[in-house]
Amino acid sequence: MDLIQALILAIVQGLTEFLPVSSSGHLVLPAALLGWKDQGLAFDVAVHFGSLLAVVVYFRRDILSLFTAWCTSLAKREASDDSRLAWWVVVGTLPAIVLGFLFDDFIEAHLRTAWVLGTTTLVFGLLLAFAQRFAADKSCRDLTLMMVLIIGFAQALALIPGTSRSGITITAAAFLGLSLFEASRFSFLLSIPVISGAALLKSLDLFGAEAAIDWMVLVSAMALSGITAFLCIGWFMRWVERIGLVPFALYRVVLAMAIFATAYWQV
Template sequence: MLWYQIVFLSLIQGLTEFLPISSSAHLILPAQLLNWQDQGLAFDVAVHVGTLIAIVGYFRKDIAQIVVAWCVSIKDRQSTSDSRLAWWICLATIPACVAGLVFDEFISTHLRSVEVIGYTTIGFGVLLWLSDRYGSNSKTEYDFCPKSVVYIGLAQALALIPGTSRSGITMTAARFLGFSRECAARFSFLLSIPLILAAGGLKLIELISSNVMVDWTSIVVGVVLSAISAYLCIYLFLKWLNRIGFFPFFVYRLILGSLLLFIVYV
C-alpha cells in the first residue's frame, strides 16, 4: 500500500471501531469505491491489535478489577458487581462467536457489497436513533440480568453483517432495554474486547499459515495510528455522549447510506 492508504485506513479503523457507524463498512468501501488494492490480512491484524491496545489501555483499571473479581468468583464462589459484569460479558459474547463460525463464509461471499452496506447503514442508523429517542435512562450496569445480556449478545451477532456496526447495534439494544447512554456505551466497549481478541487471533492464525510476505513498516504504522486514534475516539465519545446523544451518528449514517445507494443505482 502507498503511505496515504496506510495512514487513511489506520485512522479509519481507529475512529470507527468504537463509534456507532461501522468500521467494517469504512474498511471495505475504499477498496470498492476508490479501486484500492485490498489491504491484506497482515494489515487487518495490525489495526485490530491497535484498537485492542486502545480499549485495554483506556479501561485498564476497570478490566483489572473485573478480571480479579471474576477469578475470585470462580475460586471462592463470591459474587460481586464486578464478577457478575465479567460473566455478563462472557455470556453476551457467545452468540456472535457462534454466528461467526456458522455464517462467516456466507457473509463474506454474499453480503460484503456496497448495496448491502448502504441499506444496513441506513436501517440500523434509524434503529439507533429510535432507541435513543424513546429509550429510558432508568437502568445502570447493576441492572443487567441474563435476559438483557442475551438480547444484547444476539444483537451483537447481527454486526457480522457489514454496515451494521458492532458498537452501534449493542448500544441500540441496551438503550431499547432502558439502560443509560453511558452504561450502554461502557458495556459495548468492554464487550468488544473478547471479540477483537478472537477476530485478531483468527486473522493472525490465517496470516501465519498463509506464509505471505509482511511489510513490517506498514504493520507498525497501522498499530500505532489505529491505537492513538481509537483511544482519542473513546475518550471524546464518552465525554460528549450525554451532551450530543446518538442523533449526529444517525444523520451521518443516513447521509452515508444514501450516498452509497446513489452510487449503486445511478
C-alpha cells in the first residue's frame, strides 16, 4: 500500500464523508485519472473508523444526553425531547439496514459504474439546491414518525453510489421544513449507527482476508481521516445556514461533469 496515496485518499474521505458532495465520487476520480489501485478492505475499515471517531467526538455531549435519556425512557417509561430524538435515530436507521440487506448484492453488481455515479451526483446535487427553498425553522423536537421514516428511506438511497448519505438526508429534512442547521445535526446523528454498522461489517470481512496489513499506513490513514472529518463537521455546522446548500450543489454539478468526462475518456 502506497503511503502517500493512502494519506491523500484519507484526507479526501475525511473531507467528503460528511459534506453533501458524494465521497464515492471523489474516491473514484483519483483512481481513474492517476491509475491508482484500490487501497483494499483494510484501508476502507481504517478510514471509516476515523470518520466514526470524528462524529462521535464532535457530538459527544449530544450522544451522552440522548443515550442517558433513552435508557431512562426504557427503565422508567418517561419520555423527553432527548429520548424521542434517540428513538428517532434508531427508527431512521432501520430503512438503510433492511434495504441494504435486501439489495446490497444487486447494487454491488449493477450500480457501481461511473455512469451511475455521475448521474446520481448530478441529480441529487440539483435536488439539494432545490430543497433549500423549503428549509424553515423546525427543529429535531418537531420530528414525527412519518418525517423520520421519510428521512430514513432517503438515507437508504445513499446505498446507490454518488447519492451522498449526508446530502440526501439533509435534502429530505430540508424539504420537511427543518432548518439547515437542524437538518444537518439530525443527518450527522443518523450517520453514527450507519457508519458503525458499515465499519463492523467490513471488519468482519477483514478477518477472513489473507493479505498482509501495513499497520503504520492504516493507523496514519485513520488518524488523518478522523482529524479532517472532525474539522469538516465543525466548519459545516457553523456555516451551513450562512452559505446554504447551493455552493455544494454547484460543486456536485462540476464533479458530475468530471466523472462523465472520465468515464467517456476510458471507453
